[in-house]
Amino acid sequence: MTKIRVYELAKELNITSKELIKRISDLDLDINSHMSTVEKEEAELIKELLGSEVDSNEKNVKEDDNIEDIEAIEIEENIVVKDLAEKLDVTPSEVITKLIPLGIMANQNQAIDFDTASIVAEEFGVSIKPIDIEKDSEDIGIDLDFEDDSKDLKPRPPIVTVMGHVDHGKTSLLDAIRKTAVTEREAGGITQHIGASTIRIGKEKIVFLDTPGHEAFTTMRARGAQVTDIAILVVAADDGVMPQTVEAINHAKAAEVPIVVAINKIDKPTANPDRIKQELVEYGLVSEDWGGDTICVPVSARNNEGIDELLEMVLLVAEMQELKANPDRKAVGIIVEAELDKGKGPVATALVQKGTLRVGDVVVSGTSHGRVRAMIDDKGKRVKKATPSIPVMILGLSEVPEAGEYIYVVDNEKKARHYTEIRKEKIREEQMKASQKVSLDDLFEQIQSGEVKELNVIIKADVKGSVEAVKQSLAKLETEEVRVNIIHGGVGGITESDVMLASASNAIIIGFNVRPTLTAIDISKRESVDIRTYRVIYDAIEDIESAMRGLLDPDIVEEAIGRAEIRATFKVPNVGMVAGIYVLQGKITRSSKVRLLREDVVIYEGDISSLKRFKDDVREVQSGYEGGLSLENYNDIKEGDIVEAYILKEVKR
Numbered sequence: 232m233t234k235i236r237v238y239e240l241a242k243e244l245n246i247t248s249k250e251l252i253k254r255i256s257d258l259d260l261d262i263n264s265h266m267s268t269v270e271k272e273e274a275e276l277i278k279e280l281l282g283s284e285v286d287s288n289e290k291n292v293k294e295d296d297n298i299e300d301i302e303a304i305e306i307e308e309n310i311v312v313k314d315l316a317e318k319l320d321v322t323p324s325e326v327i328t329k330l331i332p333l334g335i336m337a338n339q340n341q342a343i344d345f346d347t348a349s350i351v352a353e354e355f356g357v358s359i360k361p362i363d364i365e366k367d368s369e370d371i372g373i374d375l376d377f378e379d380d381s382k383d384l385k386p387r388p389p390i391v392t393v394m395g396h397v398d399h400g401k402t403s404l405l406d407a408i409r410k411t412a413v414t415e416r417e418a419g420g421i422t423q424h425i426g427a428s429t430i431r432i433g434k435e436k437i438v439f440l441d442t443p444g445h446e447a448f449t450t451m452r453a454r455g456a457q458v459t460d461i462a463i464l465v466v467a468a469d470d471g472v473m474p475q476t477v478e479a480i481n482h483a484k485a486a487e488v489p490i491v492v493a494i495n496k497i498d499k500p501t502a503n504p505d506r507i508k509q510e511l512v513e514y515g516l517v518s519e520d521w522g523g524d525t526i527c528v529p530v531s532a533r534n535n536e537g538i539d540e541l542l543e544m545v546l547l548v549a550e551m552q553e554l555k556a557n558p559d560r561k562a563v564g565i566i567v568e569a570e571l572d573k574g575k576g577p578v579a580t581a582l583v584q585k586g587t588l589r590v591g592d593v594v595v596s597g598t599s600h601g602r603v604r605a606m607i608d609d610k611g612k613r614v615k616k617a618t619p620s621i622p623v624m625i626l627g628l629s630e631v632p633e634a635g636e637y638i639y640v641v642d643n644e645k646k647a648r649h650y651t652e653i654r655k656e657k658i659r660e661e662q663m664k665a666s667q668k669v670s671l672d673d674l675f676e677q678i679q680s681g682e683v684k685e686l687n688v689i690i691k692a693d694v695k696g697s698v699e700a701v702k703q704s705l706a707k708l709e710t711e712e713v714r715v716n717i718i719h720g721g722v723g724g725i726t727e728s729d730v731m732l733a734s735a736s737n738a739i740i741i742g743f744n745v746r747p748t749l750t751a752i753d754i755s756k757r758e759s760v761d762i763r764t765y766r767v768i769y770d771a772i773e774d775i776e777s778a779m780r781g782l783l784d785p786d787i788v789e790e791a792i793g794r795a796e797i798r799a800t801f802k803v804p805n806v807g808m809v810a811g812i813y814v815l816q817g818k819i820t821r822s823s824k825v826r827l828l829r830e831d832v833v834i835y836e837g838d839i840s841s842l843k844r845f846k847d848d849v850r851e852v853q854s855g856y857e858g859g860l861s862l863e864n865y866n867d868i869k870e871g872d873i874v875e876a877y878i879l880k881e882v883k884r
């Protein structure tokens with residue numbers, strides 16, 4: 232049932248809320264006059280009963296309460312008694328006294344809702360109205376950040392991320408870089424892990440992010456922030472381009488960040504830098520000495536070879552990017568890491584993007600705010616200020632902000648608190664909007680309304696051939712309204728990283744004969760990323776084509792009901808292979824359909840032929856229990872395989 236606020240109804244009737252409440256109780260209706268809202272029907276009834284009476288009294292009311300002359304004061308949805316008193320220019324105890332007849336025993340630090348506040352305010356002859364969140368957040372946005380005049384811009388150090396396949400030497404390279412660049416003066420400092428570090432080369436500085444590149448990219452980009460200026464792609468010269476190398480390339484490309492390639496481990500006898508360059512061509516990275524524009528530097532992180540040259544190249548690329556910021560203004564930065572420290576309370580590392588952050592500044596970041604109590608740099612030193620690009624750990628925040636959130640300096644703590652209130656509201660709105668990400672189900676409407684002009688797709692498959700085949704077929708689906716963009720294709724299961732990339736790029740994920748990991752499923756739900764898995768390429772193409780035309784049929788969708796791990800296998804004469812299972816999540820039922828997964832690749836899809844607990848046949852085995860299972864006409868079951876159980880349901884689109 233729809234509810235109407237007493238305060239709004241009073242406004243409509245042109246009387247005060249207090250007056251309205253009094254009249255409702257005079258009318259002797261079965262309505263609780265202390266409620267801050269009434270049902271819509273009740274409101275209609277009240278209007279009918281009071282309408283004419285109110286009209287004739289209108290003038291008196293206005294004169295009596297004398298509130299029209301005073302401009303309405305804006306207050307938040309919930310306001311602390313003390314703050315309300317301040318706004319009304321009375322003492323907190325005066326407010327508390329007015330609350331008692333309303334049946335509210337509050338102390339000065341307790342919050343009351345808007346409607347109660349409006350009744351109290353009227354007692355003091357003041358009219359209040361709720362803050363216009365939309366308008367206000369815009370105002371505040373302008374207040375927090377603004378375009379700088381180009382004449383105020385000064386060069387700033389580049390912020391660099393190191394990316395690459397596992398074991399290709401990301402950590403070793405970062406270590407080698409730090410060692411090479413440590414100057415005499417800094418040598419005494421103990422490096423502190425704050426999530427990013429600054430190194431000095433002559434007069435220049437470079438800032439390195441510690442977080443593995445693609446995580447830094449995706450979590451931040453998913454929140455709309457972009458911190459990285461340049462990506463160093465590490466490729467081991469003895470191993471070549473591997474799945475995570477490709478992933479890194481696609482992440483950097485999606486974020487439009489230039490790549491400098493470090494061909495690592497050239498000290499190894501099996502190193503073959505030319506083969507790496509050859510392999511990179513396939514991904515659009517053509518080395519300079521081969522006529523392209525990708526800088527490739529051979530290095531050995533182990534022997535400190537080529538590091539100077541690599542850093543020089545990074546500075547060169549930075550120079551071409553003309554990275555600039557205005558250092559003389561209120562600071563704006565991005566949080567790259569944050570945690571709750573037992574001794575220090577909430578701590579967060581911020582990279583200043585523009586302006587200069589100083590100890591004593593009042594800051595807000597998402598729903599966290601506070602006065603900067605102290606700042607610590609990556610050498611563990613206390614510093615008083617941080618200029619553009621420079622990472623510092625900040626102490627003094629009210630709560631742990633999220634990585635990827637912006638942090639702004641504001642005028643005073645009151646403004647900071649006010650902003651966090653608005654942010655909380657925004658976050659609720661954003662959570663609602665998250666469900667508006669692209670999905671096949673509503674693709675057509677989104678195309679029609681002009682919301683989607685490009686359909687971004689990530690393809691994961693069990694073999695490389697499928698990835699290529701899908702890419703080619705999808706490219707043919709382009710229409711005038713919508714372009715199909717394959718932002719990443721790779722071999723293997725659907726991982727957390729795929730989901731984060733999809734979320735950051737508003738993409739859907741298509742899997743062939745592969746399945747998402749449990750974490751990937753969790754995150755996809757949180758980030759509202761649409762994951763579709765198929766066994767046949769044709770089905771996928773058909774689905775996307777129909778979705779683009781708004782022709783998706785009512786569909787049979789599957790609902791995952793549980794997962795179990797194969798803990799042991801036994802050959803049983805006349806039965807075949809029987810597997811000892813442990814149910815990890817949900818349940819496995821005798822009638823459910825199942826998939827057998829090996830490293831997230833689907834190797835069997837079908838039915839269960841028997842399900843047991845000890846010696847007994849059972850209908851289901853629940854999470855946390857062991858059982859035995861065999862598959863219909865299938866015996867290639869191995870320890871470590873995963874059984875995924877699901878049921879099929881018909882849904883209307």
Ligand SMILES: Nc1nc2c(ncn2[C@@H]2O[C@H](COP(=O)(O)OP(=O)(O)OP(=O)(O)O)[C@@H](O)[C@H]2O)c(=O)[nH]1
Binds near residue numbers: 497
């Ligand atoms: N020979 C040789 N070995 C290297 C070189 N750089 C790194 N390694 C070795 O390669 C292995 C992996 O190096 P890491 O730096 O841990 O690689 P990583 O990419 O950070 O690995 P993850 O953090 O697991 O993704 C280690 O055993 C290093 O000692 C190099 O230049 N030459």
